[in-house]
Amino acid sequence: MLLEDILEEYDYFCISKGFTRKTIINKRQELKQFKRFITEKRGIVELESITTHDIKAYMRYKQKSGLKPQSIVSMMKMIRAFFSWCEKEEYIKENIAKKVELPRVPKKILKGFTTEEVTKMIHSFSYKNYFEARNKAIIAMLADTGLRAFEIRGLEAKNVKENTILVNGKGNKERYIFISPALKKILIRYERIRKEYFKDKNVNEKYYFLSYKGDQISHVGLGNIVKEAGERAGIRDKRVSPHTFRHFFAVQCILNGIDIYTLSKLLGHSDISTTQRYLQSLEDFQLIEKAMPSSPLMNIKI
Template sequence: MLLEDVLEEFIFDCKLRRLSEKTIKGYRNNNLRFFTFIKKEYDIDDLGKIQGNVINAYIAYLTSIGRKPSYINGIIKSFRAFYKYCENEKYVSRNPMNKVNFQKQGKTLIKTFNDKEVRDMVRYYGSVRYLDIRDKLIMVMLLDTGIRNSELCGLLISDIRYDHILIRGKGNKERVVPISPILNKILIKYKRVRNLYIKDKFAYQIEYLFLSQKGKKLTPETVERVVLECAEACKVRKTIRCSPHTCRHYFAQAQLKNGCDLYTLSRLLGHSNINITKIYLQSMDDERVLDMGVKTSPLMNL
């Protein structure tokens, strides 16, 4: 069977399983790049001709051009998902991924905003214009709830409850995050200004909490731009990647610093595996870990 034909089947199956657009795009692109490589190097375009040594040769190539182990492991995950589908459909008698191992990764250190930068970014938007109040709420919600970019864009007005927000995360799994007094204050103001802004103007997509200037559902690209512009205006350090996901990193590290346990944090972040959450603990410096240890000392809290 031709590789690209099977890939299209696999992608269609991913859509039926309601995987995120980002995941599906990654699966498609990662596999297509591999297909291009083996066509050029080995003249292979048939599923049945791929063996483990061919896949390992591609991984060796990625290593030779300087790709990091974390990047390569993402590629391997895409291949494993593809071949699991092929195995289930009986397209292959042997899964070549059984002979492919993940790369050993070093300790992951996550760099994020410091407290001063966050204070400056939260205070940056001070106008009473709809877009400024919207952008202020975006920044506060990202930093105060750890919500993902795509989740934020998909929020409905009805998802905002009395004391919590209902979030539909990866794999359509639902979770709740609390609404702090600071977040609630800005939410109340935003909903009032939002209602005045859309009144008699728009009749579509107004069920979404965050709307564009034209009254449409906000896109992840717009949120990326809001965070970047805010961070640049507040002179965030050049070594920090200014993105919505960095806001999520800040939320996670701040929660741990303030005494939140890993299990609770894992649920707030919507992680399927607590091992993912542990990365944030590994990224904390020794001084912070010692401070947390003193605050949670069993005898000091008797």
């Protein structure tokens, strides 16, 4: 079978599975580069002719080009997924990409937000106009729910209920998030101001958070809102991004006694190992404080 034909079929398979547009684009770009290397550098045009050595050669080629270990791992996961699909479709006998050892990725501990910093960022916005109220609500929701950036942007108004939020996460998997009374208070005022601001205006009523045009907030737009919150709060030495708020939410949940399995469901993780990485930033003193109540001897009368 021609590699080009199989890649085209795989592309339609990914579309049918409902992968996000970003995921589809990333897969297309990576597999296009892989095909170019295999055909031009290795002289192979048929899928069955590709060996583990060819895939290793591609990985070395990427490493020599300056690609970082984390990017190499992400790239290889996409290639592994392709060959895994080929195996399931019986185009090949086994997933040869599994035999390629991935490079070790240096563990970087994310320097998370403190509760004081998050409080400052929420209070840095007021209710004096729609955009101030919207930004305050966005920052509060990021901190109190741990939603991903695209989940906040794509949040539908109909899914924000009295006490819960129905979230459409990765792979179109739905999950419910609890709205705390503290967050609800902010959302109520935001909704009232939004209704007044867009009164008699043509808007896209589908989305909960709207841009100045009355449509979905862009990826860059959300990033700018979070960045402004950090600037107003005077945060200089940390990465101020939606993901850092997600990390803050996870750490606070763990410190407040939520088990990692429940947290994994709240974050929408399909693999608990992803959730475990959030624990790496806990300071030693935080771990000690968390461990004290669970000490066996502390709970036994001796």
